[in-house]
Amino acid sequence: MEEKKFVEIKNISMTYHTLDGETKALDNLSFDINKGEIVTIVGPSGCGKSTILSIIAGLIKPSSGEVFIYGEKIKNTTKAIGYMFQSDHLFQWRTIMENVLIGLEIQKKVTLDSIKRVEKLLDTYGLGEFKNHYPNQLSGGMRQRVALIRTLAIEPELLLLDEPFSALDYQSRLAVSDDIAGILKREQKTAIMVTHDIAEAI
Numbered sequence: 001m002e003e004k005k006f007v008e009i010k011n012i013s014m015t016y017h018t019l020d021g022e023t024k025a026l027d028n029l030s031f032d033i034n035k036g037e038i039v040t041i042v043g044p045s046g047c048g049k050s051t052i053l054s055i056i057a058g059l060i061k062p063s064s065g066e067v068f069i070y071g072e073k074i075k076n077t078t079k080a081i082g083y084m085f086q087s088d089h090l091f092q093w094r095t096i097m098e099n100v101l102i103g104l105e106i107q108k109k110v111t112l113d114s115i116k117r118v119e120k121l122l123d124t125y126g127l128g129e130f131k132n133h134y135p136n137q138l139s140g141g142m143r144q145r146v147a148l149i150r151t152l153a154i155e156p157e158l159l160l161l162d163e164p165f166s167a168l169d170y171q172s173r174l175a176v177s178d179d180i181a182g183i184l185k186r187e188q189k190t191a192i193m194v195t196h197d198i199a200e201a202i
């Protein structure tokens with residue numbers, strides 16, 4: 001029997017309708033992703049990268065086409081998918097620990113075990129000492145790591161990363177992208193990242 005594909009994007013098209021007219025953002029896009037793969041989508045600004053991530057995440061409905069996860073059609077958002085946006089969106093009034101726990105809090109899954117797991121992630125990725133600090137006390141690169149750990153904390157099966165390094169300067173971007181690629185590989189995650197930067201994709 002053929003093994004079920006993890007993520008299947010099938011014939012997705014998306015046209016936005018506004019008062020000014022129509023914008024075709026995606027035209028009959030299809031691709032598959034296997035478990036454990038890290039896929040990057042590269043393209044210039046406006047080519048529809050954020051649109052495809054939002055469709056996979058179930059945040060917007062495509063004009064036509066379907067997304068399947070393990071053969072099941074995506075209808076709404078699902079806990080199986082973690083979405084990390086362009087900027088880190090950390091809450092300034094919450095400590096690093098409180099920021100990282102927010103997804104688990106919403107899902108009512110804050111337990112001793114989940115706290116331990118999150119503390120271990122913070123320790124492993126050099127943020128253990130900063131768990132009681134506030135986001136404005138951290139560097140941009142550290143904040144991106146916090147945002148990634150917050151996304152990993154809910155243990156998503158698929159991570160969607162929208163230009164995760166765009167807020168950083170060139171040098172930190174290279175360091176942090178190595179860093180984050182390392183984390184994704186060690187945690188054996190499946191991820192789709194979009195970027196307009198070919199170096200970052202590589």
Ligand SMILES: Nc1ncnc2c1ncn2[C@@H]1O[C@H](COP(=O)(O)OP(=O)(O)OP(=O)(O)O)[C@@H](O)[C@H]1O
Nearest residue numbers: 016018023025044045046047048049050051052196
């Ligand atoms: N909500 C919307 N309403 C109308 N048009 C939209 C909407 N969202 C995106 N678009 C248009 O769809 C096209 C694709 O946008 P999208 O944000 O997916 O591109 P992108 O590749 O992610 O760009 P960027 O890298 O600048 O974020 C663009 O022409 C954009 O103007």
